[in-house]
Amino acid sequence: MPIFESDELKPLGGIYYVIIPLGFVLMLLCLPVILPIAAISSKRDAQRLRHAADETNCAGCGVALGQKAVELADKLCSEQVAALRLKYPFSMLRLARDVCAICTNCGERYAMDDGRLIIRAEA
Numbered sequence: 001m002p003i004f005e006s007d008e009l010k011p012l013g014g015i016y017y018v019i020i021p022l023g024f025v026l027m028l029l030c031l032p033v034i035l036p037i038a039a040i041s042s043k044r045d046a047q048r049l050r051h052a053a054d055e056t057n058c059a060g061c062g063v064a065l066g067q068k069a070v071e072l073a074d075k076l077c078s079e080q081v082a083a084l085r086l087k088y089p090f091s092m093l094r095l096a097r098d099v100c101a102i103c104t105n106c107g108e109r110y111a112m113d114d115g116r117l118i119i120r121a122e123a
């Protein structure tokens with residue numbers, strides 16, 4: 001009597017024993033290319049955000065946002081992630097950040113859209 005009778009419990013076919021290790025090796029070989037691209041892209045995004053914050057005045061109160069607004073959003077994001085890690089200690093978190101700057105004067109929140117800061121719509 002075969003061990004695997006249903007389709008769901010069939011063992012992997014022989015081709016997967018070649019494809020999966022080959023894919024893993026290919027991914028490892030691509031890392032020296034992918035990691036620098038990701039680092040450069042991340043740095044460029046941060047520069048664009050800082051530039052947009054320097055160029056933008058708050059729509060609510062008119063005060064220039066500046067680097068303090070970005071730092072305030074970074075602090076808020078760090079606090080939220082820390083709270084989620086405490087609440088779900090054994091979970092892998094995959095988060096999308098939607099607040100990129102917060103006005104230090106009135107607390108208006110901004111998101112990044114196409115290289116400029118826009119008021120974040122409340123959910």
Ligand SMILES: [Zn+2]
Pocket residue numbers: 058059060061062063103104105106107108
């Ligand atoms: Zn403001």
